[in-house]
Amino acid sequence: MDAKQLQLKEKLESLLRDTSLVAAELQALNQGKGIPHYDDIELPAHDVGKRLSRAIQMERAREVAASELKGTRCPDCRQQCKVEIEVRNVHSMDGPIELTEPVAHCRRCRRSFFPSA
Numbered sequence: 208m209d210a211k212q213l214q215l216k217e218k219l220e221s222l223l224r225d226t227s228l229v230a231a232e233l234q235a236l237n238q239g240k241g242i243p244h245y246d247d248i249e250l251p252a253h254d255v256g257k258r259l260s261r262a263i264q265m266e267r268a269r270e271v272a273a274s275e276l277k278g279t280r281c282p283d284c285r286q287q288c289k290v291e292i293e294v295r296n297v298h299s300m301d302g303p304i305e306l307t308e309p310v311a312h313c314r315r316c317r318r319s320f321f322p323s324a
């Protein structure tokens with residue numbers, strides 16, 4: 208693990224600690240006084256985890272799509288093709304996300320394709 212990876216890993220640990228404190232405090236305010244059943248703690252915590260997962264998926268997909276914007280060659284005619292970004296709604300295992308995808312268009316073949324496919 209290089210220095211940048213170590214720095215990012217430590218930053219993630221710190222942000223997760225802070226996030227869990229904020230989520231727990233918000234959960235306590237939402238629940239008010241009294242002793243909650245454990246399900247009342249676990250289920251909202253799991254919802255926050257799913258939100259984090261969806262946010263990571265959308266961010267990472269945006270990064271990957273942006274890296275493909277330089278263009279690509281058509282797999283059929285080898286013509287250099289323009290790549291555009293398209294957004295579509297996808298149901299991930301953690302709920303709905305807007306997935307950003309690179310889509311290339313070959314004008315010669317009149318077809319669209321995914322550059323990384």
Ligand SMILES: [Zn+2]
Nearest residue numbers: 281284313316
């Ligand atoms: Zn083509």
